[in-house]
Amino acid sequence: MADVGSGAGLPGVVWALARPDLRVTLIEPLLRRANFLTQAVENLGIADRVSVLRGRGEEVKAVWGTFDVVTARAVAPLGKLLGWTIPLLREGGRLVTLKGQSAAEEIESASAEITHFRLTDVRVVQVGSPWVEPATTVVTAHLGAAQ
Template identity: 50%
Template sequence: MMTDLGLSDVPAELAGPAAELFGDRLAGVRRYAALLADTGVAHGLIGPSEGGRIWQRHLLNCAVMAELIEPDARVLDIGSGAGLPGIPLALARPDLEIVLLEPMARRVEWLRSTVAELDLPITVARGRAEERTVQRDWAGADVVTARAVAPLARLAGWALPLTRIGGRMLALKGASAAEEVDRDRAAVRGFGGSAPRVVQCGSTLVDPPTTVVIVERTAAKVGSRAASAASRGRKR
């Protein structure tokens, strides 16, 4: 059992929302917050200045996405990094089957250690969403989540092939969400996605609310050159 790092207490103004979101799993969330503030910083998963904002910026901001996910869904969190949003979703919604996908070995090691420490039934897999082996092993998810992974068009090219027909990609975005939707709408459709839409989550629990772009997978194949072109670019 890890020692108390003194950084895991819920800020007083967030205690109510944290209790509502996590219920009797709040002790596990505190342990996760302490790990993020300690070894998460040491591993470069979050910045050293983030320690005082872990609950607001990372934990609650991610957990409110749970309102968009149906019961017992299989969730694939791509480019998971520090386990965001996958671990907060698992702590808020123990009914979910969650896989964390991360390409960097050092981060995978940290995620596996953290999942074991928290005693969560989460699978941690190493790989990139665009790799054939990943698509073979993990395609068919009900929901694919991503946070700060890539611009919308490129993200759709990675996430939608891993999503079942009728499933959804949930991309946690910031102020650029509406601009990305306008710019990348055609490319997203070319990957077999619906018209992307922007929603706000947790408006009564977090301020500002969490911005999420939702894309449903409606077709099986890429249908446009624009979509194919948009999928090219930098590796994560």
């Protein structure tokens, strides 16, 4: 799993803590934040399964096509975000982006990019309700053939 634009570690570090079976790569372009993430991962004792890469998703070509799941939260509008995240996915992988109330409009605006990157099963999902209000809006998609 890769988390693009990890910032303070959300959601990547949370996933790593909640799911000890996952290997997580946190991708963060800003030096200060990447250093923070490295220290946090060490302090939390999860450095054996969580790595930090400094760079942008579209720049870390060494890991392109290697992830089953790529997440991103509050990074960019969907059309732009796809160019930074989709290259990281392996065929059949899943993109999970935390979005706001404009998620459906972002999907519509990004229709050309969705087609270009061969995304299927693109959906808006509300998660967390009734425990969290307002619910979190998530856009999910698969790379390649529908699952």
